[in-house]
Amino acid sequence: MFSSVLPAVEMPGLQLLACLGAVLLSQTGCVCGDTQFLERHEGGSVTLPCVIEQRNTSPLGVYLKRSWLRPSEVLFMLTESEFTAGNDEDKTRISISGDPSGHSVNVTISQLSVSDTDRYYCEFVVENPSSVDEQVPGKTEFFLLVNADAPGSADVGLVETCAGGSAVLPCLASNGEGLAVEGVSLKRQRGRAPVEMLYHSKRHHGSSSPSSSSSQFPAEKVQLTSAPGPGGITFNLTLQQLQADDSGLYSCQLLLRGRPDGSTGLGRQVFFLSVQAQCGCSSYSTLLYVLSSAVAVLLLLLLLGFVVICKVKSRRRVITHTQAPIYEEMAGVQAACRKLPPCQEEMEPSEYRNCPVKKSCPENHYESPSGALCPRRESEMKY
Known part of the structure; x- marks a missing residue:
């Protein structure tokens, strides 16, 4: 049921930042x-x-x-x-x-x-x-x-967590130090007398078996970890997937070889475990709303600025590519035609060229009354 591993590393900074961002954006009233x-x-x-x-x-x-x-x-x-x-x-x-x-x-x-x-x-x-x-x-x-x-002389500490979270409770020996650890016992008090929530030992506990184990917590919710410390091996009991009903006074005690384990009270170090059904701080609700509103206003201003910039660029692009008036185009075409040299060939009727059409005169021609050397039309010729 238990595994001896090193204590878990704390939540990474990136995950913590993401959690904070979700809180700010969700604006849930916790x-x-x-x-x-x-x-x-x-x-x-x-x-x-x-x-x-x-x-x-x-x-x-x-x-x-x-x-x-x-x-x-x-x-x-x-x-x-x-x-x-x-x-x-x-x-x-x-x-x-x-x-x-x-x-x-x-x-x-x-x-x-x-x-x-x-x-x-x-x-x-x-x-x-x-x-x-x-x-x-x-x-x-x-x-x-x-x-x-x-x-009594018990020291009471405070451990706070949220529903679904976990809590680490240090386990101390009820009496005697430096002896071999044979088991662990966890007691909780919410009323007049403590109640044993977990017992795991190599020795028998009210039965003839050489070892026994009992727990009011599911096996997946409890984990015993050990790690070397300044005073030797330290043991911690981690309670996982906690709910609000799990709140109460807890005391984790190590069972040592050669020492009795029949105590009915809490140990010399007691922790009040407070499991909150919902997490968040009501005293900071106003601050959260202000911060989230400021972020929303900033995003809106950035969006408006982006839209304005896009419209300005689009307008400049339209002005740059605006077509010239039709009379300017016609003037440009006429100027280009004036610069073209005259054509020396007779153009076919189906062809179109921006140049004057001239016909070359044949070598044998009749002299017109006006003296121009051009052929006469057949209808004007007299024999």
């Missing part, structure tokens, strides 16, 4: 902001700051919604009005400071319980006179984890 991980314990409280960029039109209201384990509407607040909670039980433990018209509000949830674990985001309602009102997401999305246990 919703994705910065994700903030918040860890709290039962009975505590948390404050979620809802903020959007300043606009010429003030927002009319704001929503707070859950979008993962229990998708629902937490609250809604109109400008200069009291908020309404989606659940009457939450009304007493939620408070809001600020007003939506100021482009920011702070939502405080107290008396937290494990059931409050979820992904939260804000949406501001902005009036649009020419169409329906816009719902603008806040700058930050929140993942709230409420633990029932006392605070």
